Amino acid sequence: MDLKESIAIHVNGDLRHVTVGSSIAGMLAELGLDPRKVAVERNLEIVPRGTFDDVRVAEGDRLEIVHFVGGG
């Protein structure tokens, strides 16, 4: 990825670079994640799964990508 065409975002606390104009769906694909198995929070707001294709990530966004793990 050419850094000039990328933006910096925080994903689960880590700084990452994604292509300018990436949608949430595009970012999940870049990360190799199945959108059906995760939930995404962007700047403390839930991103509904139905809008993954439409919502674009912006410079400095703080994203949390979570899923279910074993727990009591």
Add this chain to the structure above:
Amino acid sequence: MTAQQDIKADTWTVAGRTFSSRLIVGTGKYKSLEENAAAVEASGAEIVTVAVRRVNISDPNQPMLTDFIDPKKIAYLPNTAGCFTAEDAIRTLRLAREAGGWNLVKLEVLGEAKTLYPDMRETLRATEVLVKEGFEPMVYCVDDPIAAKQLEEAGAVAIMPLGAPIGSGLGIQNRVTIRLIVEGAGVPVLVDAGVGTASDAAQAMELGCDGVLMNTAIAEAKDPVLMARAMKAAVEAGRLAYLAGRMQKRRYADPSSPLAGLI
């Protein structure tokens, strides 16, 4: 009706969903996802608790819980384990609802790491917010009949008092308050936390609880699958004993064989 049919017909309902198993099991602390799935199967549980955590971005191909325990067959009950404020718990459950689409959730807001004792002020506050947002929270709480009433008034769909601290396996420490909570509640009551072995689970059911939730007692047993089977039997035995109505206790002996006709 035979006893077998009686057991089958003995269902319980939480927030409009009806279940026949009264045992809810956690999915933490297992050696492997395979062992976890086998224990859930052996327990007969229809509900499992799950946690919501960050995806491991550096290794997205790690095996996932959903690959081993099918959420279409076993209801996932997302929890808020590890949350120490109402805000954190609410945020976690909003994500859980988005991930799974479920309104039925387990709320726990912890007060301190040492005892993992619930913070009831935060728990009550979180319950109120969650209910307003359309959640149906089953709420982990102290074994206090007044706190239980307040949670029910706030809209908790089930009251889940601790038997003893989470992961301690100490068994039910206060049978009197568990009994009082059961007697006063208009929603299901489940002992959540503290069960160590089968007799603890049976005791919870004998006190009239609608169910028992446990994780460590099964996961940390030497043979978790066998213990899961033991817990299934214990919950059923305790439930049947409660329905049967136990005999009164006496201070002294009372012979079981007739005194008449002695040679």
